[in-house]
Amino acid sequence: RKEVEQDPGPFNVPEGATVAFNCTYSNSASQSFFWYRQDCRKEPKLLMSVYSSGNEDGRFTAQLNRASQYISLLIRDSKLSDSATYLCVAYGGSQGNLIFGKGTKLSVKP
Amino acid sequence: EAGVVQSPRYKIIEKKQPVAFWCNPISGHNTLYWYLQNLGQGPELLIRYENEEAVDDSQLPKDRFSAERLKGVDSTLKIQPAELGDSAVYLCASSRAGGAGDEQFFGPGTRLTVL
Numbered sequence: 001r002k003e004v005e006q007d008p009g010p011f012n013v014p015e016g017a018t019v020a021f022n023c024t025y026s027n028s029a030s031q032s033f034f035w036y037r038q039d040c041r042k043e044p045k046l047l048m049s050v051y052s053s054g055n056e057d058g059r060f061t062a063q064l065n066r067a068s069q070y071i072s073l074l075i076r077d078s079k080l081s082d083s084a085t086y087l088c089v090a091y092g093g094s095q096g097n098l099i100f101g102k103g104t105k106l107s108v109k110p
Numbered sequence: 111e112a113g114v115v116q117s118p119r120y121k122i123i124e125k126k127q128p129v130a131f132w133c134n135p136i137s138g139h140n141t142l143y144w145y146l147q148n149l150g151q152g153p154e155l156l157i158r159y160e161n162e163e164a165v166d167d168s169q170l171p172k173d174r175f176s177a178e179r180l181k182g183v184d185s186t187l188k189i190q191p192a193e194l195g196d197s198a199v200y201l202c203a204s205s206r207a208g209g210a211g212d213e214q215f216f217g218p219g220t221r222l223t224v225l
Contacts (some may be wrong), residue, residue, distance in 0.1 A: 098141050
């Protein structure tokens, strides 16, 4: 079983839609969590950190449920420019490294 | 501020040939990472350096892969000999330190094709 699991998608949504991505992690010792964004044939870039209290950055909301070992990302009012792959990431474990999920591909259509 | 620099951006070689990738991290970043990313997968850590010390190389296939960061700045990752299954994107990343609070910045990657 992968340490971080995500639905690979693709999610095809119209502009203006709200879309939610889910992620689960298996290592209860994981300390911190993040969402990275990766555009096609580009490098991953940090989108936002994820806190237990939930955090919001503009149209993006991330939430963490430690009891269920579950992380989510909500994107409201989708834009064409949101089209990318969203990587769920956990930090921690025995070596204290980032563990990436496979990513969820989002395609926002006009 | 310049980002993480990697070269070459693309490399095509025949199997059994050697290949090397170079990375220059962001100035002042002590921690350097090499990741492997296969198509449709997330990046997977190969090796992590704190300054010139490799602090985690547990996922580096040491029979054919080697890496160095001699002066604690730039780094080289080598594969010798390359196999067909090594075709992937090799990403370098750096951070100020190796903790959870230190954002990792990725370079553009080297796309390796082994024929």
